[in-house]
Amino acid sequence: MTTARSLELFLPDDVATTRLGEDLALALKAGDVLLLDGDLGAGKTTLARGLIRALAGDPAHEVPSPTFTLVQSYDTPLPVHHFDLYRLSSPDELEELGFDEAIGSGVALVEWPQRAADAMPATSLRIALDHEGEGRRVTITGTGTTFDRVARSLAMREFLAACGWGEARRARFVGDASARAYETVTRDRSKPLVLMNSPRLVLGPPVRDGKPYAEIAHTAQSVVAFVGIDRALAAGGVSVPGIVAQDLDRGFLLLEHLGTGAFLDPDGRPIAERYAAAAELLAMIHGKHWNDRLEAAPGVVHHVPPFDRDALMIEVDLLVDWYVPAVTGAPPSDALRDGYHAAWNTVFGRLADKQYGLVLRDYHSPNIIWRGDRQGHDRLGIVDFQDALIGPVAYDVASLAMDARVTVPEDIERGTVDAYVAARHAAGSFDEAEFREAYAIMAAQRNSKILGIFVRLDRRDGKPQYLQHLPRIRDYLGRALAHPALADLRDFYRKNRLLEEFA
Structure with missing residues (x-):
């Protein structure tokens, strides 16, 4: 039994x-249940109101008490359902109130949970509020990932307090495909900052x-990587977020906000x-020399x-591991895998350590902010x-010119590559x-690699929305394989149905 x-x-x-309600809101995910315990006037409704308003992104959002309706639902980005069971006649009424459906679609806040204690999920987070002097004492109890997320959110508030931003408002900003997440923090008369949560x-x-994928692919394992590269890029004349404060042990950074200028047009086109x-x-x-030891x-x-x-190969293996089974309905044969490795090893041999330098690796539209009021780089x-x-x-140029989430027409791709080539020629x-x-x-x-990743996101992680990008990625792959130097690799892909549509 978990303690x-x-x-x-x-x-x-x-x-x-x-503010605690805000901190809780930023830690929640669909399926979480929060049980609010406390006497009348202990602050349960105040806490719930702060949480709901934070999820709505509106500090003035109307939050009526559910005392008489028993449940009040809010169509926020993460739906929240506020239950007040004080007037519940029987635990059986929970089914009529749609409690299970509420958990399935979002977050449930439950006041007076003891009225249906046996019906509450074992994974619920219990928040007990007790009067203490002019204020109140809060005890948060739970197990598993919900408790871990809440504890980390409260640690982030501690970090902000240590930076002099303890009373700032926090709001969801953006997440990415990793465990990292970002928030905006604001306070009166100060420019907003970005709070990075990078466990x-x-x-x-x-x-x-004997090695995990992330180790072979050299995925960053801590926020130290971001800080070291950020400082080096800034010193090299690249506009990256200034670091206001950092906690390397816990993985928290307080960063300059570079703005919200979209790199794409209003319709999401390049x-x-x-x-x-x-x-x-x-x-x-790419024209600069960069040290590989960054403080x-x-x-x-x-x-x-x-x-x-090894990193190059483990990435392309994602196509064989995930895309091939999706297309063919069967796992790849040993012969296919061996032939695939042989073809790619021949191609990788042509790189021969030429034109090597700092590869940012995720250089594409989601990670570029356009600031049209400035000049130059x-x-x-x-x-x-x-x-x-x-x-x-060249990997970074391909990441940009064949933007995985944006359909880049061939003329813009060519223009992008030509602009890079012209700038490199001009520099020497x-x-x-x-x-x-x-x-x-x-x-x-x-x-x-991306064909494999997007199928994996569907099959393993339950994110089918990534499948919509597959036709674009296949088109990009076809463009790349058209180069004469890749004729043998192109033939191998065609022979083994590696460019066929996902069924």
Whole structure:
């Protein structure tokens, strides 16, 4: 049996109670159930109101008491259902109130849960409020991931307090495909900042040679990587978030807010001039020498890993591991896998350590902020680079010009690549033919990987929305394989149905 854990806080007034509701809201996910215990006037409704308003993103959102209706539901980005069971006649009435459906679709807040104690999920988080002097004492008890998320959110509030931002308002900003999440924090007369929550990477099971995937692919394992690369890029003339405060042990950063300027047009389509500008910034970055030992704090160094053969191969293996079974309805044969490895090893051999440098790795529209009121490279704010490696720089150009989440027409792709090539020529000696071959190789590598990732997100993680991107990625892969240097690889893909549509 799992032992329950608990933590306590003292809340001096209603403002602090509302703030706790905000902190709780930012930790919640669909399926969470919060049981609010306390006497009349202990602050249950104040806490619930703060939580609901935080989920709604509106501090003035109307939150009526559910005392007489028994349940009040809110169509917030994460739906929340506020139950008051004080007038419940029987626990059987919970079914009529749609309690199970509420949990399935969002979050449930339950006041007076003791009226139906046996019907409450074992994973519920219990929040007990007791009067203490002019304020109230709160005890939060629970098990599992809900408790862990709430405890981390409260630790983030502690971090903000240590930075002088303890009374700031927090709001969801953006998340990404990893465990990282971002919030905006605001307070009177100050520019908003970004709070990064970057827990240490949880390594999965071994997949090859006793190592987990993340270790072979050199995925950043802690926030130290972000800090080290951020400081190096800033010193090198790249507009990245300034670091206001950091807690490397817990994985919290307070960052400059670079703005919300969209890199794409209002309809989500690429703008040729902006892609060209982003390519020119890449050319500047790739033309510099970067150390592979970057200081994140005194005595704390991030070693930038290499984009080596093992990392390149483990990524393209995602196509065989996930996309092939989805297309063919059967796992890949040993012959297919061996032939696939042989074809890719031949292609990777052509890279031969040429045009290597700092590869940001996630250089595409979601991670680029357009700041049109600025000049030159400063027009582009770059916000995601912690997984950077030292490797073939053409990978970043392919990431940009064949943007995985945006349909980039072939003319804009060509214009983007041409802008990069022109900028590299202008900066000095540059082997264009060598680069264009490397671009085709890395574009094929990246898009093969993404086909596998998007199927994995559907099959393993229950996120079917990623399947809509597959036709675009197949088109990009076909463009890359059209390069004469990849003729043998292209033939292998065609022979083994690796470019066929997902059924």
